[in-house]
Amino acid sequence: MRPIALLSDFGLSDPYAGQLRAALARHAPGAAILDITHQVEPFAVDQAAFFLAASAPHYPPDAVFVCVVDPGVGSTRRIVGAHVQTPEGGQDFLAPDNGLLGLLLFTPGLAPARVFDLSGASAQYAASATFHGRDVFAPLAARLALGESLAQMGEPMDRADIERPDWADTSCGPCGVDARVLHVDRYGNCLLSLRAGFEAPGPVSWLRMSWGQRRGVRPVNAYADIGPGEIGLLSGSQGFLELAANQAPAAEALGLRRGDSVRLLWG
Amino acid sequence: MRPIALLSDFGLSDPYAGQLRAALARHAPGAAILDITHQVEPFAVDQAAFFLAASAPHYPPDAVFVCVVDPGVGSTRRIVGAHVQTPEGGQDFLAPDNGLLGLLLFTPGLAPARVFDLSGASAQYAASATFHGRDVFAPLAARLALGESLAQMGEPMDRADIERPDWADTSCGPCGVDARVLHVDRYGNCLLSLRAGFEAPGPVSWLRMSWGQRRGVRPVNAYADIGPGEIGLLSGSQGFLELAANQAPAAEALGLRRGDSVRLLWG
Amino acid sequence: MRPIALLSDFGLSDPYAGQLRAALARHAPGAAILDITHQVEPFAVDQAAFFLAASAPHYPPDAVFVCVVDPGVGSTRRIVGAHVQTPEGGQDFLAPDNGLLGLLLFTPGLAPARVFDLSGASAQYAASATFHGRDVFAPLAARLALGESLAQMGEPMDRADIERPDWADTSCGPCGVDARVLHVDRYGNCLLSLRAGFEAPGPVSWLRMSWGQRRGVRPVNAYADIGPGEIGLLSGSQGFLELAANQAPAAEALGLRRGDSVRLLWG
Known part of the structure; x- marks a missing residue:
């Protein structure tokens, strides 16, 4: 069965x-x-x-x-x-x-x-x-x-x-891509609406919140690679990109909640 | 087994x-x-x-x-x-x-x-x-x-x-029936100690809280039939009557918590 | 399997x-x-x-x-x-x-x-x-x-x-033993890092918090043996000693949280 x-x-x-x-x-x-x-x-x-x-x-x-x-x-x-x-x-x-x-x-x-x-x-x-x-x-x-x-x-x-909502699509511009926080997990990691395989044309270095604030962000391979006070961007284990901090809740550090929009910037 | x-x-x-x-x-x-x-x-x-x-x-x-x-x-x-x-x-x-x-x-x-x-x-x-x-x-x-x-x-x-507690019995008067809020569910619906098959002698139109306040209430068949700002009374899916609001928590709208007493009034 | x-x-x-x-x-x-x-x-x-x-x-x-x-x-x-x-x-x-x-x-x-x-x-x-x-x-x-x-x-x-942390060991002195609150359960019982079989050389009668405060405590056999306002020390069902109160959360009564240290005193 x-x-x-x-x-x-x-x-x-x-x-x-x-x-x-x-x-x-x-x-x-x-x-x-x-x-x-x-x-x-x-x-x-x-x-x-x-x-x-x-x-x-x-x-x-x-x-x-x-x-x-x-x-x-x-x-x-x-x-x-x-x-x-x-x-x-x-x-x-x-x-x-x-x-x-x-x-x-x-x-x-x-x-x-x-x-x-x-x-x-x-x-x-x-x-x-x-x-x-x-x-x-x-x-x-x-x-x-x-x-x-x-x-x-x-x-x-x-x-x-089949119904396909806006947030399922990726809107990518010349110097940044919009994403939605689909989930904040128990450890405070922010799961984004971008597939793990997403390739930015340049190295992502900034994150812009919907309320205008900017924060530095660094692509990493594992949680352990994130330094104290730093925000890492990684593929994680869920097939989507996520924002994480060093043994700390990134969602709190960034003031982000489920449903919020962010933009990743490169160049 | x-x-x-x-x-x-x-x-x-x-x-x-x-x-x-x-x-x-x-x-x-x-x-x-x-x-x-x-x-x-x-x-x-x-x-x-x-x-x-x-x-x-x-x-x-x-x-x-x-x-x-x-x-x-x-x-x-x-x-x-x-x-x-x-x-x-x-x-x-x-x-x-x-x-x-x-x-x-x-x-x-x-x-x-x-x-x-x-x-x-x-x-x-x-x-x-x-x-x-x-x-x-x-x-x-x-x-x-x-x-x-x-x-x-x-x-x-x-x-x-077998032990049978007071709240298991229905106390029905000429113009109203007493009920207890047995449960408030995740969506804020208030499940009452009245069976879904309860038939009031007249159309239920008011709800009186234990602290005296009155609120209008309307019997409906489904959550979708409840208008904005309205409180509906329906049979739901649990075999008991429940109070519900329009995609909103009725418990909050009414100030009700598990264990509270209410009276449904008709006529 | x-x-x-x-x-x-x-x-x-x-x-x-x-x-x-x-x-x-x-x-x-x-x-x-x-x-x-x-x-x-x-x-x-x-x-x-x-x-x-x-x-x-x-x-x-x-x-x-x-x-x-x-x-x-x-x-x-x-x-x-x-x-x-x-x-x-x-x-x-x-x-x-x-x-x-x-x-x-x-x-x-x-x-x-x-x-x-x-x-x-x-x-x-x-x-x-x-x-x-x-x-x-x-x-x-x-x-x-x-x-x-x-x-x-x-x-x-x-x-x-194999890694063996400090809190796994019992530090017992002439008139008291140190313990750690390993868990506070849903009912407010405080589970201690002392095995249920721990035998104090004298009858335990005091509890000292890490911040110096003292509270009377009484060894009992069952939750039902704890009087109102009293703190009981019992073996419980988990193989470890626990602090409990009379149908009330002992953790609140004592101001204890998971990870806190306490000392049980006898004599």
Whole structure:
């Protein structure tokens, strides 16, 4: 049976994540359930999109992903599925069509996904109006875990019709590039909306905050290379560039929070 | 092997929830372990009772539930077991006799539970005086998961002798009904001690706080039906009525916290 | 397949703990994964050492433990493995050599561990520079879960060469003993760096804080034995002595925090 990975903003202090796991245990008994995290900030689709793009490569090659950060639940937003073929198998992703797949599907080197509109398949569930994760996503994911394919469950759709938010694109000018702080982690590192493979035309040496302030920044290879008081820019382990300080929270040193915009400058 | 569901106030920052799961893995290797949550507020029996009643219907029909919110640990409170027959099987519940089962056992439509006093069965464990979850509840739950029945393990007792706290009952007057805020969830929704099926004799239009203040409230079917600045009353997904606001925390808007009393008024 | 227990300071709000579990699911599909906790305070090696020593006896006797609290990641600190034989089997522990095993390996009554330097085995992994948990520890643990032994994977080393921090030792004088607060739990109990079996030459009656203040303290057998306003000293359930108050947080009553030093006085 295929393993099922979970990503949500349900938190762990409510019974919601537990009920989602329980529904999966009922519909697909024996499937391994792997939490990515349930602590996405409430309704933070950009943060969830980052978590998903950063994590999927490390999950089993045949995993089914259930992604529920869904400010539009109860509205008319549709549920979509994406199938990504990999050398070792294929991963399937279920999510509301709200940008949550906006980073994953454009990961450099990833095979083009086949995407499906699951409106029909999801309508058939007698859904409680408020908890689609447990009542709609879980039975859909269980069917995938048990062997059905997205092609059997949904209508093929054009990849270009998937919601793709602004923050998923990189806006690069002659002497700088704009980025968004997608996440501040437990250690205070600021994860940016720039892929680890981003190559600036010149050496990055400044960081400009949205409020105008400038700070020196230095590209490094590892946290240990950052000097005291210094801000380092590195590839980290998540496939995206991050700002870090020397055994200290860079977010505090820079006054940055999730959702803030910054510009990296070179030359 | 029967799956085991866990509900506690151990939190996730101490090693206690982990040790409970470990004890289950030792005593019943291979049993699926499903957390409801371990983040019940310390000693909040009413919140735990709500989580349990809201969650049990979504768990596998043969699940064993271990519920440990236990302000009286080390005192003489007894451990009780309850067996609830369902069309698809039977669920068993282990808990201290302190009201934790007080909502679950009176769920409308649920078959009457058979309840058992497990004092004898629990006394046989060389229990550490302070951690009954790991040292008493876990081995008892493992025996159930492995095939024993509550009838084999405990003494039948009268259902009426189970502790039933005040807040489990609904006090309904001619123009209003009293309710308790059993839980405030991550999104600020206030979960009330009124079943989703509660039918007021007239349309509910006001909410009175315990400190006298009144606020308009409107019954709705979904979060999306609540207008800006409005407070909605809806059935939600948990089997209980809840107060919610438009993509905003109702608890903040109303100044309500877990444990507060409110009165819903009609006519 | 051997079960794998996880202990880290990754938290649950980042995708890191999930990626560690995912890597284990890829490298050792089907192995049971048991979290001790991922909420060790960032870089708090002493707290992690306490969690590990307190928890290991309750985990399956053949468990593999992955312990990652690693302020020195990216530096030259080595990864070590320890094998502890038990009557029912043997547990293996993987950790950075930074003191994390400093309490576990000196647990009274525990068979002397055989320890191994895993520098060679870990160098072979094309590790991302920043996330050794996912990229180095996980594949090593998977090999153990699948049947390899530490002796096959590493170089035997002298147990005395393992890092052993100051706080792992007890400094006992004629009328008192020094202890460190290794952890403050969710209920406000202060877990001390003194084993539960510690026997003072006289009855402990005073507690002296590092800032000079004195407070009366009374040895008790259970939380329920502590009177209102009183501070009790008891063995608890974790194998270490703890300071507790009557259904109240002792840490607050005493002004103590994790890492503080106290002296217990007798006579």
